[in-house]
Every structure is written in C-alpha cells, then in structure tokens.
Amino acid sequence: MSGVKRVAGWVLAFVGVAVALLLAIRILTQSLDLFDGLFNDPNKASTIDLFTEALYIGIAAMGLNILTGYNGQVSLGHGAFFGVGAYTSAILMFDHGWAYLPTLPVAGVICLFVGVLVGIPALRVKGLYLALVTLGLSVVFPDLTKRFVNGTGGTNLLSLKTEQISPPDWYDWFADPIADPLTDYVGSRDQWAFWLSFVIAVITLLCVWGIARSRFGRALIAVRDHEAAAVTVGIDLARVKVSAFAISAFFAGLAGSLSVLVSRLANAGKVETFQLSILLLVAVVVGGTATVWGPIIGAFVVVFAQDWIGEQETLTDLLDAERAKLLSPALFGIALIIMMYVLPDGIVGGARRGLRALRRPRAAPSDA
Amino acid sequence: MDQFLQHLMNGIEAGVIYASLALALVLIFKTTGILNFAQGEMALVSTYFTWKLAEWGLPVWVAILVSVGVSFVGGALIERVVIRPVEQSSPLVIVIVTIGLFLALNSLAQVIFGTDAHLMPRAYPNESWDLLGVNVEADTLVLIAVLAVECVVLWYLLQRTKVGLALRGVASNPESSRLVGVPVGSMLMFGWGLAAALGALAGSLVVPTTAGLTAGSMQSILVFAFAAAALGGFDSPLGAVVGGLIVGVAQSLTTAYVDWLNDIEIIVPFGLILVVLLIKPAGLFGKVRVERV
Amino acid sequence: MTLLEVAELRAGYGPVQVLHGVDFSVNEGEVVVILGANGSGKTTTLRALSGILPARGTVRFEGRSIGGQRPEKTAQGGIAHVPQGRGTLTDLTVEENLRLGAYCRRDSRVDRDVGYWYEVFPRLGDRRTQPGGSMSGGEQQMLAIARAMMSNPKLLLLDEPSLGLAPIITQELFRVLSKLNASDGLSMLVVEQNAGLALGIATRGYVLESGSIAVSGSAAELAADDDVRKAYLGI
Numbered sequence: 001m002s003g004v005k006r007v008a009g010w011v012l013a014f015v016g017v018a019v020a021l022l023l024a025i026r027i028l029t030q031s032l033d034l035f036d037g038l039f040n041d042p043n044k045a046s047t048i049d050l051f052t053e054a055l056y057i058g059i060a061a062m063g064l065n066i067l068t069g070y071n072g073q074v075s076l077g078h079g080a081f082f083g084v085g086a087y088t089s090a091i092l093m094f095d096h097g098w099a100y101l102p103t104l105p106v107a108g109v110i111c112l113f114v115g116v117l118v119g120i121p122a123l124r125v126k127g128l129y130l131a132l133v134t135l136g137l138s139v140v141f142p143d144l145t146k147r148f149v150n151g152t153g154g155t156n157l158l159s160l161k162t163e164q165i166s167p168p169d170w171y172d173w174f175a176d177p178i179a180d181p182l183t184d185y186v187g188s189r190d191q192w193a194f195w196l197s198f199v200i201a202v203i204t205l206l207c208v209w210g211i212a213r214s215r216f217g218r219a220l221i222a223v224r225d226h227e228a229a230a231v232t233v234g235i236d237l238a239r240v241k242v243s244a245f246a247i248s249a250f251f252a253g254l255a256g257s258l259s260v261l262v263s264r265l266a267n268a269g270k271v272e273t274f275q276l277s278i279l280l281l282v283a284v285v286v287g288g289t290a291t292v293w294g295p296i297i298g299a300f301v302v303v304f305a306q307d308w309i310g311e312q313e314t315l316t317d318l319l320d321a322e323r324a325k326l327l328s329p330a331l332f333g334i335a336l337i338i339m340m341y342v343l344p345d346g347i348v349g350g351a352r353r354g355l356r357a358l359r360r361p362r363a364a365p366s367d368a
Numbered sequence: 369m370d371q372f373l374q375h376l377m378n379g380i381e382a383g384v385i386y387a388s389l390a391l392a393l394v395l396i397f398k399t400t401g402i403l404n405f406a407q408g409e410m411a412l413v414s415t416y417f418t419w420k421l422a423e424w425g426l427p428v429w430v431a432i433l434v435s436v437g438v439s440f441v442g443g444a445l446i447e448r449v450v451i452r453p454v455e456q457s458s459p460l461v462i463v464i465v466t467i468g469l470f471l472a473l474n475s476l477a478q479v480i481f482g483t484d485a486h487l488m489p490r491a492y493p494n495e496s497w498d499l500l501g502v503n504v505e506a507d508t509l510v511l512i513a514v515l516a517v518e519c520v521v522l523w524y525l526l527q528r529t530k531v532g533l534a535l536r537g538v539a540s541n542p543e544s545s546r547l548v549g550v551p552v553g554s555m556l557m558f559g560w561g562l563a564a565a566l567g568a569l570a571g572s573l574v575v576p577t578t579a580g581l582t583a584g585s586m587q588s589i590l591v592f593a594f595a596a597a598a599l600g601g602f603d604s605p606l607g608a609v610v611g612g613l614i615v616g617v618a619q620s621l622t623t624a625y626v627d628w629l630n631d632i633e634i635i636v637p638f639g640l641i642l643v644v645l646l647i648k649p650a651g652l653f654g655k656v657r658v659e660r661v
Numbered sequence: 662m663t664l665l666e667v668a669e670l671r672a673g674y675g676p677v678q679v680l681h682g683v684d685f686s687v688n689e690g691e692v693v694v695i696l697g698a699n700g701s702g703k704t705t706t707l708r709a710l711s712g713i714l715p716a717r718g719t720v721r722f723e724g725r726s727i728g729g730q731r732p733e734k735t736a737q738g739g740i741a742h743v744p745q746g747r748g749t750l751t752d753l754t755v756e757e758n759l760r761l762g763a764y765c766r767r768d769s770r771v772d773r774d775v776g777y778w779y780e781v782f783p784r785l786g787d788r789r790t791q792p793g794g795s796m797s798g799g800e801q802q803m804l805a806i807a808r809a810m811m812s813n814p815k816l817l818l819l820d821e822p823s824l825g826l827a828p829i830i831t832q833e834l835f836r837v838l839s840k841l842n843a844s845d846g847l848s849m850l851v852v853e854q855n856a857g858l859a860l861g862i863a864t865r866g867y868v869l870e871s872g873s874i875a876v877s878g879s880a881a882e883l884a885a886d887d888d889v890r891k892a893y894l895g896i
Contacts, residue, residue: 074460125645128403131463132598133645136638139591143632271587278467285464326478333471337450340465344457530764537750537761544748547711548812549736549765655752655792 014203021199048190049262050307055197056258058299059204061283063251066211068281069290071244072224073122073130077137079277081111081249083268085256087145090158090266100165100261104200107257108250115249119242138277142268159265167192193261200258201296204251209292211247220244221290252280286339288346297347306332370501375624376617377502382592383616384511385577388570389586389593390600390608391518392563397602398526399535399559402451402462406469407567408590410446412583413473414439414568415575416481419488428491432572436565443564444557451560452553478583485580491573507577514573515609518566522605535559592616595637599644601654610652614640664689664816664848665710665722665740672709672716679705681872682718687816692842692849694859694880696893697869703852704745706869707818710850711735711742722816737765741814745821747805751794755785758793758804762811771811778807781837799830806834810841816848817841823855831855835862856893860884868893 064078088110089103118137125133145156152159171192211217219240222230231237260266279302287298310328343350389411396404404410414435421431446469454465495506526532537545538555546552574589575581596615600607615637622629622636629635644652665687673679679702687693697703709716712732720728727735736742741762750758759778763771779786782803788796793804802822809817819838823831839862841847853859860866866883868876876889883889 068460074463121642121646124649125642126649127459128397128602129598129645129649129651131403132594133638133642135591135594136641140632140635140638143634147630147632281460282464282467285460289458289460323479326475326483328475330472330475330479333468333473333475336468336471337465340457340461340468341453344454344461530760533753533757533761534764536753536757537764540750540752541748543713543732544744544750544808545761545764546713546732547736547742547744547748548762548808549733550761551733 017203017206018199021202022195025195025198048194050303052190052194052197052262053259054300054303055194055201055296056255056262057279057283057303058296059197059201059258060252060255061280061287061295061299062201062204062208063248063255064280065248065284065289065291065295066208066220066251067244067248069284069294070212070217070220070224071241073241073244074127074281075134075245075248076131076274076277076281077118077134077141078248078252078280079273079275080137080141081114081252082256082259082276082280083141083145083266083273084111084114085253086260086266087149087158087256087268088253089257089260090160091149093160093164094158099168101168104254104257108254111253111256112246112250114253115246116242118249119245120238122245123238123241135274135277138274139270142270142273145268157265157267160260162189162264165189165193165261165264193258196261197258200254204254205292205296212292216240216243282336286336286343286346288348288350291346291348294346294348301347305335309335371624373500373502375620377504377508379617379620380613381505381508381511381577381616382620383596383613384508384515385570385574385589385612386592386596386615387609387612388511388515388518388574389567389589390596390612391515391522391605392566392570393593393597394600394602394605394608395522395566396559396563397597398605399539399562400447400451400556401539402459402466403602404563405463405466406473407563408586408593409470409473409477410439410443410564411567411571412586413477414442414564415488415571415581415585416477418568418572419486419575419581420481422489428489432491432569435572436568439568440561440565442561443567444561446564447557447560448553452556455556474583483583485582488572488575488578488581490576505577511573511577514569518569519605519609526605531555531558592619592637595641597651598641599637599651601648601651603655604651604653607651607653662689663687663721664691665850666719667710667721668719670706670709670716670718670720672705672714674705674714679872680709680716683869683872683874685867685874685877687848687850688864689848690842690846691864692838692851692862694851694853694856694863694866695869696853696856696859696866696883696889698892699854701869702872703869704820705872707742707744707820707850707852711740711818736812739813739815740818741809741812741816742818743805743809743820743822745824747798747801749793749796749801749804751792753793754790755793755796755804756789758808759785759811762808765812774811774813778810782807799826799834802826802830802834806837814847816850819849819851819853821852821854823853823858831858835859838862854893856889 060078060082064075067073067075085107088107089100092098092103092106093100118134122130122133142156149156149158151157166189171188211220219230219235222233222235223237223240227237283298283302284295285298286301287296288294306328309331310325345353389408392411393404393407396402396407417438418431418435421434422428426434450465450469451462454461492506492510497504526536534545534550535555535558537550538552542552571586575585578585592615593612596611597608598611599614600609600611618636618640619633623633648654663686667686668684670683671678671680683702683706685693685695695703695706705714708714710720712730712735716728718728719726722738722740727738730738732742750761753761756775759775760771763774779789784800785803785807788800793801796804806819806822822834822838826834835858838849842849842862851859851863860880860883863880865879866877867874868883868889876883876886878886884894
C-alpha cells in the first residue's frame with residue numbers, strides 16, 4: 001500500500017509543480033511582454049527550436065547523469081531510449097489517433113520498463129564492457145525500427161501532421177496564437193513545444209535534486225565508489241543499479257517524446273542514434289558529472305556551440321561553403337578536447353573550484 | 369554443403385577484417401588501459417595517406433609501408449599531444465577526448481581528401497581460386513596471413529621482450545613501473561604508435577576489398593571490431609582474433625540461413641556479446657583480475 | 662662518506678604543504694630510519710625524494726643534485742623505492758615483476774639474480790608463474806623488496822615494510838634487510854611505525870613531527886630517549 005501512496009504522492013507533486021510553473025509562465029508572458037522579441041517573431045522560430053532542443057537534450061542528459069554520474073555506469077545507448085520515446089509518441093498519434101499530451105507519460109513509462117529490461121543483464125557487465133553492450137543498443141535500435149515500424153514509403157520514418165503536434169485548446173489561455181498569413185507561421189506551436197519542454201526540464205531538475213539528496217542518491221554514489229563496501233552496509237546492489245537504469249531511461253523517453261514536437265517526426269538513423277548517445281554523454285561530462293545543474297548547462301553549451309560553430313562566417317570566407325560545413329564537426333571535436341583539458345570536472349565542477357579558490361585566499365606558508 | 373562452406377568462407381573473410389582492427393583496439397587497451405574510440409578514424413586517415421601515396425605513383429606495397437611508418441609516428445604524437453594532458457583524469461574524460469578526436473579526424477579527412485569515394489588499389493593481383501567447390505579470394509588469404517604474422521610478432525613483443533614487459537608493466541601499475549626506471553611516457557607513446565601502425569595496415573588492406581574509400585569506411589568495421597574485442601576479452605590479442613572470426617561467421621551464417629533476421633542481422637554480434645559477457649564478464653579470453661586487498 | 666644529503670626539503674599535495682623544510686643525510690653503508698606518527702610526512706618525504714611528488718629544496722645523491730628529477734631518472738641513478746602498499750604489478754607474474762625490476766640494467770646477470778632472490782625468498786620461487794596480485798600481503802612485500810633489489814641499487818628506500826603484516830613475517834623481513842646491509846653494505850632509508858624493529862637494524866634515526874625533523878641521533882640514543890620511548894616504543 002505504501003508503495004502506491006508514494007507513487008500517488010510523486011504524481012501529485014509532478015502535477016502540482018507543473019500547474020505552478022504554467023501559472024508562472026502565464027503571468028510572465030502575458031503581463032510583461034518579456035519574451036515578445038524572441039517568441040513572437042517569425043524570423044526567430046529556429047532560435048526557439050534551438051532552445052527547445054537544448055531543453056530536451058538537457059532532460060535526457062539529466063537522466064543519464066543519474067546512471068553515469070551518480071551511479072558510475074557508462075551508457076552509450078541512451079540515444080536508443082530517446083528513440084523509443086519518440087517512436088512511442090509518434091506511433092500512438094500516427095496509428096491510434098491519440099492527442100500528443102497523453103503520449104508523453106506513456107513514452108516515459110515504456111522506456112522505464114525497457115530500462116529495467118536492459119538494466120538486469122547490465123548487472124553482470126561492468127565498465128568498459130557495459131559501455132560496449134549499450135553501444136550495441138544504439139546500433140541495433142535503428143535496424144529494429146526499420147523492421148517493425150511501417151512508416152512513410154516503407155521506411156522507418158513517421159512524419160506527423162501539423163494538427164497532431166499543435167497545442168491543446170486550453171493552451172490558448174496562456175498565449176494568443178500568433179499567425180502570420182504571409183509565411184504560414186503559427187508561433188504558438190513553437191512556444192508550446194518550448195514551454196512544455198521547459199516545464200518538464202524544471203521537474204526533471206527537481207527530481208535529480210531530490211534524488212541526489214535522498215537515501216537512494218547516497219546508495220547510488222556508494223555503489224559507484226565501492227561496490228563491495230556498499231553491499232556490506234546493506235545496500236541492495238541489483239535494485240539500486242537497475243533502478244538507476246530505469247530512471248535514466250524514463251527521462252530519455254520523455255526527452256525523445258518532446259523531440260517529436262520540434263522535428264515533427266520520429267526517425268532513427270544508425271549514425272544519428274549513435275551521435276545522440278554520444279551527445280548526451282558529452283553534455284553530462286561538459287556540464288559536470290554527478291552535479292544537479294551540470295547536464296542541463298552542458299546541454300545548452302553543446303547544442304548552442306554546435307549551432308554557433310556551424311554558422312561561423314569566417315570559415316566560409318576561408319574555405320568554400322561545402323568544406324566549411326565539413327569542418328564544423330572537427331572544430332566541435334577540438335573544442336571538446338580543449339574543454340576537457342581546461343575543465344576536466346565540467347563547467348559546474350570548474351565553477352565550484354573557482355569559487356572555493358576565491359573564498360579562501362592562498363594560505364601563507366607557515367615556516368616559522 | 370558447398371553452399372555452407374562458401375558462407376563459412378565469406379564469414380571468415382569478414383571476420384579477419386574485424387579482427388585486424390580489433391587487434392589495434394586491444395593493443396591500446398592492453399598497454400594504456402584506454403578504449404580508443406578514434407581508432408577507426410586514425411586508421412581512416414592512414415588509409416587515405418596510403419591511397420594518396422599510391423596515387424602519386426608509389427608502388428602499393430611501398431605506399432603501405434611508408435603509411436605504416438608515418439602512422440606509427442602520428443599515433444605516438446597523438447598520445448603525447450592529445451591524450452597526455454588528460455592521462456590522470458577519470459576514464460569518462462578520456463573517453464570524451466577520444467570521441468573529440470574521432471569527430472576531428474573524420475571531418476578533417478573529408479576536408480582534406482574530399483567526400484567522393486576513391487578506388488583503393490590492391491597490393492597484389494585480385495585472384496580467386498576454386499578449392500573443393502568453395503571460392504577463395506586472394507584478399508582473404510592475404511588478410512589471414514598478415515593477421516597471423518601480426519599475432520606472432522605481437523605475442524613475441526609483449527611476452528618475450530623487455531619493451532613488451534615494460535609496456536605491460538605500465539598498463540598494470542604505472543607508478544611502480546616508474547619507480548623501477550621505466551620511462552612511462554615513452555612507453556605510452558610506443559603503445560599508441562604501434563596501434564596506429566596496425567590500424568594503418570588493416571585499413572590499407574581492408575578498404576580495397578570494399579566498394580571504395582570514403583569517410584565512413586571505417587565506422588561500421590569499428591563497431592564490429594568493438595564487438596570482436598569485447599567478445600574475446602579486451603586484454604587478449606588472441607581473443608580479438610577469435611572474437612572477430614566468431615562475429616564474421618555468425619553474421620554470414622545468420623544472413624544466409626535465418627530469414628526472420630533479415631535487415632536486423634546486426635542483432636547477432638551484439639546478442640553474442642551479451643550472452644558471452646553474461647557468462648564470462650571479461651570476455652572469452654580476458655583475465656578476470658584477481659586482487660587481494 | 663655522505664651518500665644522500667637532503668636540505669630544506671618542502672613538498673605537499675596541491676595547496677596543502679606537508680614538509681616544511683626537512684634536513685637529513687644517509688652515509689654509505691648506513692641504515693637510517695625515519696620515525697613519526699601518522700601524517701607527520703614520512704611517506705611524503707620518500708615520494709619527494711624519488712620524484713613522484715614535486716618538491717623544493719636540495720637533494721644531493723653521490724654529490725650530484727637530483728632534486729626535481731623524474732622518478733624514472735632517480736631509479737636509473739641507483740635509488741630503488743619500495744612504495745607503501747607494495748606497488749605490486751598485479752597482472753604480471755612474480756617472475757615478470759622481478760624482471761621488470763631489472764629494467765635499467767644492461768648486464769647479462771639478470772637470470773642469475775632472479776634465481777638468487779628465489780633463494781632468499783623461497784616462497785616467491787614457488788609462485789613464480791602466478792600473477793603478483795594473487796599473493797598474500799607478506800609475499801607481496803617480499804616481492805616488492807626483491808623487485809627493487811633487482812635494479813642493483815646503491816640506496817634502498819623502504820616505506821613502512823611492516824604495514825599490515827603478521828609480526829612473524831615482519832621479523833623475517835627485517836632479518837633479511839639487516840643481512841643485506843651487513844653482507845652487501847647496502848645503504849637504506851627506512852620509514853617505519855614499528856620503531857622497535859626499525860631501530861634494531863638502524864645506524865641512525867630521525868623523528869619527523871608535523872613535517873620537520875624534531876629529534877635526531879644514533880639508533881641507540883633514540884632508543885634511549887624518553888620522549889621517543891614514550892611516543893613510538895610504547896614503553
């Protein structure tokens with residue numbers, strides 16, 4: 001019984017936070033006109049999408065941080081969980097006529113179960129070998145979708161109609177739809193995707209914050225730092241490790257589901273799925289492993305850095321346009337390497353070190 | 369029966385390809401404890417270099433030898449310049465650095481050598497023989513021979529020479545090795561150089577058997593090489609070879625005989641890894657570390 | 662003749678300074694012991710000497726300055742360091758551990774010396790093909806000493822050889838160490854908490870307190886010193 005009560009409590013807390021956030025957003029957007037420059041300008045649509053992308057990448061990265069950062073299990077397969085989330089939402093809307101919003105929790109929960117399924121065999125496999133087995137998920141998943149998803153023209157691509165990803169009616173209460181007859185632009189759709197991702201990201205952040213300070217969080221860290229010692233103080237190794245897998249998969253699923261709102265499709269290419277898995281890991285490490293704020297900061301840095309590098313005019317001046325485009329992954333890779341030299345403990349870790357150094361001035365050598 | 373033998377032969381051919389790159393992965397892991405995600409892309413750059421030399425008119429064998437030598441130096445330099453600064457960091461940080469290297473090398477190769485597919489010349493006549501009804505390609509024989517030589521040389525180097533002992537010592541306990549006078553930095557550079565040289569040889573011999581040299585040439589091979597290395601055990605060169613053959617043969621046979629796996633054959637190698645690792649968590653030939661506290 | 666001379670040695674970990682100017686010396690053929698409580702800087706002293714830790718101050722070995730030298734150079738110069746915790750190369754076999762110890766040597770008598778150490782520590786001979794990590798603590802300590810000796814050092818640095826070992830094994834170890842000094846004239850710098858045993862084989866000794874030398878003297882003087890007896894001999 002207590003388990004049911006606890007779950008009910010969590011769900012209530014989720015909904016409560018979500019409603020509170022939505023109210024706050026309404027006050028902000030409608031009374032202050034604060035975001036007019038960004039959100040109501042059709043020319044900035046791609047910028048909103050970029051923010052939304054950073055948010056959902058951040059959600060998945062925060063989940064992965066539970067597994068990799070706090071629990072020390074490196075996964076190169078979370079692109080696959082993300083994909084499962086995206087396909088769950090897309091299939092429910094595409095084949096079964098669901099509205100978007102109810103598909104979001106379903107995507108999360110399905111990934112939660114897939115996470116348990118993956119987490120159980122992962123109990124036997126550690127470190128490097130785990131990284132490779134999970135790499136297998138990234139590689140196998142796209143082929144599975146090709147086999148089992150009947151998308152456009154016999155491919156695994158599911159593309160959604162505009163009305164399927166439009167905001168629900170009650171969203172009008174928050175923001176008036178901004179329609180531009182000339183460009184066929186409906187601003188509210190991008191805003192809806194952004195605000196929804198924003199709300200979920202805040203909830204995710206609160207969850208990670210709560211987990212990091214809970215008994216379960218300490219168990220995660222204990223298992224990471226010394227398995228044998230953790231067992232001797234009565235920690236159920238299997239339960240902790242599988243739970244970490246399931247929770248991280250849950251958030252990856254939510255993120256994947258949200259991504260459908262921006263890309264309007266579910267698709268899984270082999271290269272893309274692997275790159276996404278890598279990107280999530282990079283966001284965690286760049287932001288700061290095992291920190292609450294690190295992954296979301298890392299996600300923003302990574303998403304915007306990639307976009308910024310891709311748009312550098314100086315590059316196109318030096319090389320022809322095609323080569324400049326080819327070069328941008330190289331610049332991102334080099335930036336990544338330099339980043340690891342300068343801040344091996346990530347942005348949050350580095351900032352903490354910096355603050356500590358400022359607060360405590362260098363102690364004078366006490367030779368006397 | 370002939371059909372079966374032919375599928376087996378195809379599997380072996382694919383298997384030696386995976387094994388030759390897996391060997392390089394194992395070498396770096398065994399000597400430095402690092403899983404090098406950029407191994408395939410290092411081999412890619414080396415292969416492009418071989419191709420360029422051959423295009424400039426060098427005989428292919430000479431081109432390959434020069435490329436192997438240059439790659440040895442390049443690999444050692446990569447260790448010194450890119451990896452050394454993060455040597456003391458957490459394994460995750462090192463993984464991210466090799467991923468950065470992966471992205472950088474792949475995109476630089478495209479910028480320098482272009483995105484068109486190049487035809488990679490062979491160093492030997494492309495013949496094939498009929499052996500008891502099975503078609504045997506010269507490619508397969510050459511790759512098997514090279515792989516066998518590599519294995520023997522590596523085994524001798526690691527198990528029978530002083531340098532090999534020092535390499536293994538550094539992997540096992542860098543500080544203790546340093547305390548008995550082993551120049552750890554040089555050993556790490558040597559290990560990376562050696563792996564890069566193996567990769568160059570693998571790439572230069574394998575790519576001619578494929579459709580052409582493109583920036584993606586090494587990526588699918590690398591995935592299977594990872595699978596092979598994990599299957600055999602990351603610290604065992606022999607394991608890498610056996611793992612490669614198992615992956616290649618399993619893939620070829622399932623493609624031929626198991627229809628419902630059509631398009632999803634890739635499940636086979638990773639399914640195999642999972643099963644093997646569940647039974648032997650350090651791979652078929654890997655040593656489980658025995659340590660007393 | 663002075664073999665090792667250390668003056669004003671300062672070292673530490675990051676912002677934390679542990680050694681605040683340590684002075685001592687080891688003469689040829691001497692066994693010098695450094696006593697001290699946990700955290701007094703004994704291990705740090707040895708690590709600074711062999712170059713694992715960056716250090717400031719003067720370190721002269723055979724009259725030549727070796728301060729700030731990398732550990733592999735120090736080892737090549739004739740100083741062998743048996744680290745705390747034995748530093749076993751766990752994946753290498755016992756025999757490979759010994760052979761790696763002879764890494765700097767260019768002569769052809771390595772095989773003979775491996776055999777010699779199997780005679781000194783027969784238990785190593787019995788386990789020559791086993792991985793180093795599979796042995797007991799005492800066996801690993803023997804292996805660590807034998808590995809260090811395989812380099813034919815002029816000076817042996819020993820960091821708490823008795824740590825975590827049964828008294829009977831510790832006694833056997835110290836008997837071997839004392840014999841090495843007596844018959845081969847090997848100089849040693851031993852860091853120990855077991856002051857009784859260490860002073861038993863030592864020529865001279867120093868007491869390290871909070872990163873600087875508090876007391877020094879011959880082994881007999883130290884063993885007779887009231888403060889030393891109270892603090893380190895438990896009498």
